[in-house]
Amino acid sequence: MSFSDVISLLRISLHAMVPLALTAVGEIVGETAGLFNIGLEGILLLSAFAGALGAEFGGPYVGLLVGMGVGGVMSLLFAVINTYWKGTQMITGIGINLFAMGFVAFGLIQLGAPGFHDVPRAVSLFKIRTPIGMYSPVILLALILPFVVHWFIKRTRAGLMLKAAGEMPEAADVAGININRIRVLAAVFGGMLAGLAGAYMSVAWLGLVTKGLSAGRGFIALACVVFSGLNPLLALLAAFIFGFFQALAEWVKTLPSKPIPGEFVSMLPYIVTLLVVSGAIGRVRFPKFLGVPYKRE
């Protein structure tokens, strides 16, 4: 393994880290307020598809914005069902995942080629040229955002209100905070980040949409959140670890000697996720009212 291999491995890890980090940070905001969204996988897939369409319509920025919009709308639906309408969060999430799986496969058939759709080079996002490879500007955002969110949750009044909505909704309600509105806002913010992550995958990174594009990333992002214990900085670290193993799997597959069968290499990110999560549990504590719709007595 030469030095250039190491560099390229790290570069791909950074690329693979971005969707995980963005999604995980968004989900941390949502979970702090008390909403547990397992529909992230579906949101990633839907926004990747919508982002690709948007990019072909009006360029890469429109693509990213459309992706964020779709993510926000799906999360808005999720949040309204689970706050104002007192729904069951797990079931809503499963519904979003099923819906996205069907809708993207359906949309890809309508676009002509069943199974996949190429995003033309011309509309993919520009990349910043550095001595150690080309990077998408979204990576910068993914590296900065966890710090901003960390500061927001720990140091601002709005961040405290967010925590109160998840930890002690009754007390917060008495203090005059609108629990449902806070939860909806938090979930929409998280959904927009997940949407950005999805659009990043199709518009800025891979340059194509397939019906299995998200490949469990939504759930791996949830694993990042579990690992981090709702600390955005740890989530960034977890996202890098998981991104690294995804990159490693891709890299091992391209080796000419094929030391391990491709199928086993593809398992690697999921096995590592399991190992890391089972090692991390025990010390983390989640908001008391995570997953519970708030009802005034």
Add this chain to the structure above:
Amino acid sequence: MSTNELQRQSRLLRGVHRTLTGLHPALESLIAALVGLLVGAILMYAWGFNPWKAYIALIQGAYGGSYEWASSLSRATPLILTALTFSICLRAGMFNIGAEGQMYVGAIAAVCIAYFTLPPGLHHIVGLIFAAVVGAAWSLVPAALKLMRGVSEVISTIMFNWIARWMALYIAIFVIVDPIRTERTVAIPLSARFPILVPRTDLSYGIFVSIAFALFIYFLLWHTATGYELRAAGLNPSAARYGGIRNKRTMFLSFILGGISAGLAGAVIVMGMPPTYAVIGGGGLPQLLNMGFDGMAVAMVGRNHPLGIIVAAVFFGGLNAGGRVMQFYGSNPVPLEMVRVVMGAIVLAMSIPELIRLFPMAKKGGENLIRTIRRATRGATEEESA
């Protein structure tokens, strides 16, 4: 597991079995199904299809005659079993999303019986037992991780789905592959295939395995002490523990039953679905793909009750069978994937406990919106005139 966590989990689950205020659960499922079909119709209309024609083709293709009924029932066969996986664990208070992976390993295990010869009957039973044992073993790992390390079963079962998928692909392509036709595994021998129930269709005796297992689960959950403990642990874990129910035991039991069910689903697919009677490895396990996820939709619409699940599975099996007709329907070919969009919308609708109350709420919200817009526009025109 700490008491705090148990309480959190019970709160998380409280909504699952709750029904509409004063409405029969079956009626609630019906409303959700109608909402799902409506969402599907709107999407079809938006993409330029005629939803009315498409649904007529779908219903005719699903329940139009004995052939159509047979193919609907044949598609319902594995769905009953994967739905049971989700429901049993949900009744015990856990979200087992791993039916997909447990079904893959079950199907692979069932194919392995091709390597020895046994008399018919015994061969069937050995195949089913193989699949059930392997499926249960696969589901035990997430259960153990949950118990010993506190790993959320949602995450671990999903990760196990992916691992199972790649492992099944590897085994199907390299280990038990048919030497002549390399895109699939060795075929189940004649002595272990379920005979066809209705001639010239793909409905086999495998459906009796599904129905028998569903009835067994019904009996177990509602007519034995073990089943009572299992349901009690799901409804309120801390109360159940004070009542002397060992939560860990019920948790393991629910995962084992779920794994058996999903493994059997894999077995009835490979042992009872003509024409291949083998796992097709090429193209990523096409005949198994998504059966586990569709099972969750079936479980929700079936209200997590074995008898409800049978009815819901016939409905979803009909959607799948009718969808195949719909996609080749003359001037209006709607792709089969629309069926899964409808499923997702149905599950979304099922997650809203007070669905029926939404209609007056939406009406009120709409009126408010119109009033606000009118006020805003009036304000604007007044400003202009001033």
